[in-house]
Amino acid sequence: MHYIGIDIGGTNIKAGRIDDSGQVSALEKAPTPTNDLNALVATIERIVVTLQSNATVSGIGIGVPGLRNARTGIIQTAPHIRSIRGVNLEQLLQDKLKLPVVTENDANAGAYGEWACGAGKGRQHVAYITLGTGLGCGLIFPGKLFRGVSGYAGELGHTVVEPDGRPCACGAVGCLETRVSATGIVQTAWEAHFGGEGVTAEDVYKAAMQGDRIAIGIFQETGRYLGMACSNLINLLNPEAIVIGGGVMASGDLLLAAAREEVNRRAFAPSAADCAIVQSHLWPDAGIIGAAMLARDSS
């Protein structure tokens, strides 16, 4: 059996044909039409046709960057892709493609992927954090995707870590995402007078790898906040594992070492002892694999 997993990002749509054990056998990519629903649907149709060309596909899973109402299937908010706001994208695509389609919040899809066939496999209580431009999170417990009452659960990036902290894209201040994300790293770099106009998280990472003390400090500070996020999850939810992925995690141990130190300072010892903090196994494909596994398991 094959499934198609699709991840609709703010810049690109990424898709794969994935077998029922989570192996990717083909990949496709296209720019995301963000303001035109018809163009978005046409792009997805083209991708699906291509991925169907030499294998039978049984279903499609799609990760979307927004809040999906689990009762109605409607995308309630999607800040970066306004055209899908208020749309039941799975119904729309199902009618066009004549295949079962499920949609899910993109970080939830990633969490499901890591749990079904990645770093969280075999565990019942897993939290997944993905660090890119923002901070996404999905929760698995016990042994299934946790959606909350309406499907909106998992917005760890918008929990407060500093009451009067940095302004966040969501409109609030002091959200975790303002510290622990590529955007947060860039802001921390500015505040540390590192680099000039247009400095990126990758620039900071490269400098840190070359031993630049300020750059290392920026990653350590980011890791410290990541550790607070992990401590909060550990104390509140007592998970077996926290799996961390996303582009920023290319920096791996630099962040994780500082995060683990902070967890040791803050989390309750018995709960911390139960919880492995590990890197994603599926990055950069966690989202499409998870979406495909959601299609597999909902059929």
Place this chain on the structure above:
Amino acid sequence: MHYIGIDIGGTNIKAGRIDDSGQVSALEKAPTPTNDLNALVATIERIVVTLQSNATVSGIGIGVPGLRNARTGIIQTAPHIRSIRGVNLEQLLQDKLKLPVVTENDANAGAYGEWACGAGKGRQHVAYITLGTGLGCGLIFPGKLFRGVSGYAGELGHTVVEPDGRPCACGAVGCLETRVSATGIVQTAWEAHFGGEGVTAEDVYKAAMQGDRIAIGIFQETGRYLGMACSNLINLLNPEAIVIGGGVMASGDLLLAAAREEVNRRAFAPSAADCAIVQSHLWPDAGIIGAAMLARDSS
């Protein structure tokens, strides 16, 4: 059918005989022997015998102020009652009393009570916060007590809201409990130069009720932090209701109004719209009623 619900506090043991609909028909109270396990067990035995004197009891539920390992039944930590640390209290009491006994973290028991027959009744996703000397929390979802992988979940009081905040009794700094609890209110009062040595949260409340602006400000600030806690729960867990109880909630609307304002500023609108923030219906008996209902539902 009747059950006995017991709440072992740092100062007093409180117990009730409770029918299977959650009605309390008798109450007992005794000082807690905190450093002598035999004396503690003897006190509980005496209370149970008294409550059995004119009704048949089918089981006993006990809330304990600490982390209970759900796999082994052992009380892993109990900062205020050292004698029960490392003890399987339910096994010990079951052998003595010849009745089924279950133990549970005290805030979890309160959450279960509010969900089974209080302000959370009929809902599937409920978070419960109890404000006393510290801040306790229990989570119900979906439709049952959420314990995490080992039984330690629910320690909202020890999630970070200020990275470099006040020292907490747990050894970390900046925990929510250092702001939102009777202890936190007293600290805020000191910082605001309100009252003198020995000022209590109740003193601050009484002054606020008489229109004292500083006292009102102290409660508003406490409510603001309570609102951050609620926002964090809403964004992370998307519950249907947050039920707030405990002695500090005698101040009711004074805290809740400020908390709701902060939620409106911070929580995602669709998730906030789904979540009622309400006062406990069972206070001050939520803990014993919940413990009894846990005994009912585990038999």
